[in-house]
Amino acid sequence: MKNLKIFFAFVAVLGLGACSSVNMVENADKSAQKKMVDDIRVTTDSGLNDIAYVAGVNESVNANGLKTVQVELVNRTESERNVNYLFEWIDKSGMLIENPAPVWIAISIDAGESRYISAVAPSANAADFRLKLLGNVRP
Amino acid sequence: MKKIAYILASAAFSAFMAGCGSQASYVESGGPRSLISTNKINIADWNAAADSLVNSMLASPAFAKFQKPVLLEVSSIINRTSERIDTDMLTKRITIALTNSGLVSVKTTDKKSNEIAEYNRFMKGKEALPTAQITISGKILEDREAVGRDREVTYTFQMSLNSDGVQVWEGQKQISKQDTKPVF
Numbered sequence: 018m019k020n021l022k023i024f025f026a027f028v029a030v031l032g033l034g035a036c037s038s039v040n041m042v043e044n045a046d047k048s049a050q051k052k053m054v055d056d057i058r059v060t061t062d063s064g065l066n067d068i069a070y071v072a073g074v075n076e077s078v079n080a081n082g083l084k085t086v087q088v089e090l091v092n093r094t095e096s097e098r099n100v101n102y103l104f105e106w107i108d109k110s111g112m113l114i115e116n117p118a119p120v121w122i123a124i125s126i127d128a129g130e131s132r133y134i135s136a137v138a139p140s141a142n143a144a145d146f147r148l149k150l151l152g153n154v155r156p
Numbered sequence: 157m158k159k160i161a162y163i164l165a166s167a168a169f170s171a172f173m174a175g176c177g178s179q180a181s182y183v184e185s186g187g188p189r190s191l192i193s194t195n196k197i198n199i200a201d202w203n204a205a206a207d208s209l210v211n212s213m214l215a216s217p218a219f220a221k222f223q224k225p226v227l228l229e230v231s232s233i234i235n236r237t238s239e240r241i242d243t244d245m246l247t248k249r250i251t252i253a254l255t256n257s258g259l260v261s262v263k264t265t266d267k268k269s270n271e272i273a274e275y276n277r278f279m280k281g282k283e284a285l286p287t288a289q290i291t292i293s294g295k296i297l298e299d300r301e302a303v304g305r306d307r308e309v310t311y312t313f314q315m316s317l318n319s320d321g322v323q324v325w326e327g328q329k330q331i332s333k334q335d336t337k338p339v340f
Contacts, residue, residue: 080217081259101188117210117253120203121187137214140257154188 038095038128051075054086065152067093069100072131074148084138086146092126099125099153104136106143114139121151194309194335196239197296201331205313206249208329213250218317218325219259222289228260229288231318237298237311246313247292263288291318305337 054074060066072089079085092098103121106114117139126132136146183189186199219226230251233243254260264270273285294315301308310332317325 079215080220081214081257083214083257085215116256117249120207121184121200122204122207123188123200135211137211139214139253151188155192156189 039130041131052077062152065100065150068098068152069102069126069150071148071150079137082141084143084146085135086138086148087133087135088148089131089133090126090150091131092128095128097125097127099123099155101151101153102134103149103151105147105149106136106138107145107147108140108142109144114143123153192333194307194333197237197241197245197311197331201311201333202245203249204331205311205329206246206253209246209313209315209327210250210253212327213254213317213325214257214259216317216325218290218319224259225255225261226259227263227286227289228254229263229291230265231291231293233293233315234295237296239298241296243294243296246294246296250292250315260290289319290324292316293318305339306334307337308332308334 051073052075054076056071056074058071069090070093072091074086074088076084076086086104090100090102101121101123103119105119108114122134124132124134138146186203190198190200192198192200228251230247233247235241235243251260251262255262270285277283277285292315294313297312297314299310299312301310310330313329313331315327316323
């Protein structure tokens with residue numbers, strides 16, 4: 018019986034250790050003027066939609082006249098997760114800009130954490146973008 | 157009887173071990189399925205570092221005061237890691253991105269091209285080849301930490317754009333990886 022209690026206490030400690038999540042504070046009256054982007058979503062992995070939920074997309078044009086996109090991702094699960102993302106840029110004719118080749122970037126998001134990822138258009142010719150998200154598939 | 161059982165067990169074990177392997181297959185370079193380790197800077201790390209630094213450079217007003225495209229030259233990238241690396245793994249992706257953005261033209265390192273250009277300029281009575289308006293320099297650092305069986309390595313990629321003796325842009329990307337040593 019005593020052994021059982023010790024076992025449950027051990028499991029509880031392990032469980033609490035795994036459940037640490039991010040608390041956040043920010044100013045309520047926002048000064049920044051975000052230009053939000055209307056988006057179309059194709060979700061094939063609903064589990065991933067919880068790990069990296071796209072909370073919002075906004076864009077701006079930087080000092081060099083290049084479009085910049087920022088996406089807010091939120092981990093709605095109760096544990097830290099790794100996610101891969103890739104930004105693709107499409108030119109004014111609808112063709113994918115392949116030089117330089119888009120690359121997958123791996124990031125880790127803590128439980129409950131909101132994280133911004135961003136990308137700058139590779140040239141002034143870039144008109145549209147596409148963000149791809151993939152869970153941790155590393156062997 | 158024992159001998160037969162032994163042979164059968166050996167055959168089963170061999171078959172099991174052979175089944176554990178796999179044939180080579182294609183994966184995306186530095187992609188989500190590429191292998192990573194704490195022993196070296198992997199392709200995924202080079203890609204992530206270059207991508208982050210390029211994003212920061214493309215957003216920088218460092219090129220604003222120059223007429224486009226700005227003439228750029230890659231200066232020295234100092235390797236302060238424990239491994240032998242070709243720094244082109246970092247700089248090439250950056251120069252490709254900057255060139256294709258239309259913001260810069262990169263000075264060639266091809267000797268023949270420079271010789272021909274100098275000869276042509278001399279024959280036409282023109283001045284010597286123009287010098288770079290902006291140079292790229294940087295440093296790659298490594299930091300290792302181990303606590304118990306856990307190991308961590310952090311690579312720091314530092315880079316700056318320099319013009320007329322002044323750093324007009326600086327950027328840094330850190331990549332950390334952890335693994336746990338096996339018990340046996």
